[in-house]
Amino acid sequence: MYEAVIGLEVHLHLKTRTKAFCGCEAEYFGEEPNTHTCPVCLGLPGALPVPNRQAVEYGLRLALALGSRVPERLVFHRKNYFYPDLPKNYQISQYDLPLGQGGALPLGERSVRIKRLHLEEDAGKSLHLEGRTLLDLNRAGSPLIELVTEPDLRTPEEARLFLQHIQALVQTLGISDASPEEGKLRADVNVSVRRPGEALGTKVEIKNLNSFKSVQRALEYEIRRQTEILRRGERVKQATLGFEEGSGKTYPMRTKEEEADYRYFPEPDLPPVPIPRSWLEEVRQSLPELPWEKAGRYQALGIRAKDAEALAYTPAMARFLDRALEVGLASPQALANWLLADVAGLLNERGLSLEESGLTPEGLSRLVALFERGEITSRVAKGLLPEVLEGKDPEALVQERGLRMVADEGALKGVVEEVLKAMPEAAESVRQGKLKALDALVGQVMRRTRGQAQPDLVRRLLLEALGVG
Ligand code: ADP
Numbered sequence: 445m446y447e448a449v450i451g452l453e454v455h456l457h458l459k460t461r462t463k464a465f466c467g468c469e470a471e472y473f474g475e476e477p478n479t480h481t482c483p484v485c486l487g488l489p490g491a492l493p494v495p496n497r498q499a500v501e502y503g504l505r506l507a508l509a510l511g512s513r514v515p516e517r518l519v520f521h522r523k524n525y526f527y528p529d530l531p532k533n534y535q536i537s538q539y540d541l542p543l544g545q546g547g548a549l550p551l552g553e554r555s556v557r558i559k560r561l562h563l564e565e566d567a568g569k570s571l572h573l574e575g576r577t578l579l580d581l582n583r584a585g586s587p588l589i590e591l592v593t594e595p596d597l598r599t600p601e602e603a604r605l606f607l608q609h610i611q612a613l614v615q616t617l618g619i620s621d622a623s624p625e626e627g628k629l630r631a632d633v634n635v636s637v638r639r640p641g642e643a644l645g646t647k648v649e650i651k652n653l654n655s656f657k658s659v660q661r662a663l664e665y666e667i668r669r670q671t672e673i674l675r676r677g678e679r680v681k682q683a684t685l686g687f688e689e690g691s692g693k694t695y696p697m698r699t700k701e702e703e704a705d706y707r708y709f710p711e712p713d714l715p716p717v718p719i720p721r722s723w724l725e726e727v728r729q730s731l732p733e734l735p736w737e738k739a740g741r742y743q744a745l746g747i748r749a750k751d752a753e754a755l756a757y758t759p760a761m762a763r764f765l766d767r768a769l770e771v772g773l774a775s776p777q778a779l780a781n782w783l784l785a786d787v788a789g790l791l792n793e794r795g796l797s798l799e800e801s802g803l804t805p806e807g808l809s810r811l812v813a814l815f816e817r818g819e820i821t822s823r824v825a826k827g828l829l830p831e832v833l834e835g836k837d838p839e840a841l842v843q844e845r846g847l848r849m850v851a852d853e854g855a856l857k858g859v860v861e862e863v864l865k866a867m868p869e870a871a872e873s874v875r876q877g878k879l880k881a882l883d884a885l886v887g888q889v890m891r892r893t894r895g896q897a898q899p900d901l902v903r904r905l906l907l908e909a910l911g912v913g
Pocket residue numbers: 449450451452453592593594595596634635636644645646647
């Protein structure tokens with residue numbers, strides 16, 4: 445038996461108004477290449493960087509949310525390497541005094557320790573065409589957080605879940621969109637394999653994975669590969685790998701620079717930035733309710749643990765649920781069920797986000813409440829959801845179409861008789877004790893009452909009429 449050991453390095457784009465060390469606007473997604481540049485981010489001689497206070501504050505939010513230690517002053521270092529889309533030939537980053545050290549992210553029952561998180565600038569983008577390469581420096585100098593975990597993760601699914609939780613956290617904190625499809629969340633994964641209880645094995649690093657799915661697939665492939673090597677009694681070689689989406693395989697990349705190759709030294713153009721404790725306190729006070737706190741609150745309201753997590757870690761759903769809870773008409777668990785199943789399913793079918801749909805917390809609450817009060821059946825409620833999603837008023841729809849639940853024995857007895865006549869075979873089966881056939885009869889009564897008959901009552905009336913039960 446072997447087990448995997450996984451540690452992640454996550455790069456998150458901060459959604460500051462301007463770049464990390466200059467005044468260029470930092471939102472360049474989809475813009476003309478090289479239109480968001482200036483002498484600082486182009487690395488022109490004599491241009492001097494100025495740290496972006498908002499970027500530092502966003503980093504502090506994350507550090508405090510994770511419970512990381514924050515130093516008394518922020519020190520930037522130069523990480524030297526040549527790359528065509530890195531015009532200065534060095535990256536302003538942090539080295540021995542990162543913005544945050546230690547801390548942890550809760551992951552279900554477990555918790556993943558954070559090694560460090562630091563602030564740095566991104567490089568530009570190289571666009572490789574046939575026979576030539578184009579450079580776009582819009583991204584050069586935009587602010588990033590790099591977050592490094594301890595090797596606490598054990599499975600590809602857990603690694604994926606960790607990334608989803610980090611994504612939800614930074615979105616809740618309002619510091620990053622963390623959208624992998626826009627390159628705003630990228631991950632390098634480190635993985636080794638060992639027998640449980642043994643010392644850590646030799647790790648490989650898989651670089652630049654830009655979707656949750658590729659993180660999971662790359663890890664699955666790599667764990668299989670390393671396990672086979674160990675089974676043969678051979679050793680895993682330390683390596684830096686890439687991942688090819690098409691084949692689902694990892695492949696060797698450049699041999700990685702050692703830390704000494706980067707010639708880290710303190711950035712002479714940026715004096716250390718003091719981080720007064722009063723500033724930290726202010727940031728701490730301004731933190732919103734964190735996803736794991738939300739999950740705890742939902743559970744305390746009676747929502748099942750699994751549902752509470754799912755909602756708390758989907759920020760748009762959590763915002764919606766919080767407003768529906770304020771409306772106070774429907775029970776928390778019923779709202780959770782509807783949001784996670786019916787609403788999510790319908791949105792998915794229509795390719796809409798919750799915000800894009802016309803669904804309001806009031807609208808959903810009133811629909812669910814009609815069902816919970818026994819005024820409409822679950823079937824009618826589900827049938828009305830598409831229109832409520834478009835912003836229509838559930839009570840008005842029920843009124844207009846006469847959709848109230850029918851729990852009137854007299855009215856239903858007639859329908860029951862009709863159905864028993866129309867379906868003699870099913871009726872006979874039930875008489876002989878094959879209760880499975882009862883569902884078909886109930887279904888037919890529901891159809892003939894447009895889903896409005898109270899299902900329990902229908903069931904009882906059918907059994908009585910058949911002399912069973
Ligand atoms: P390096 O100096 O090679 O970059 P670090 O100690 O900085 O290594 O760790 C980088 C990442 O690799 C971290 O996320 C860490 O948790 C992970 N890691 C370290 N050792 C192992 C190992 N043996 N197996 C899997 N992951 C590891």
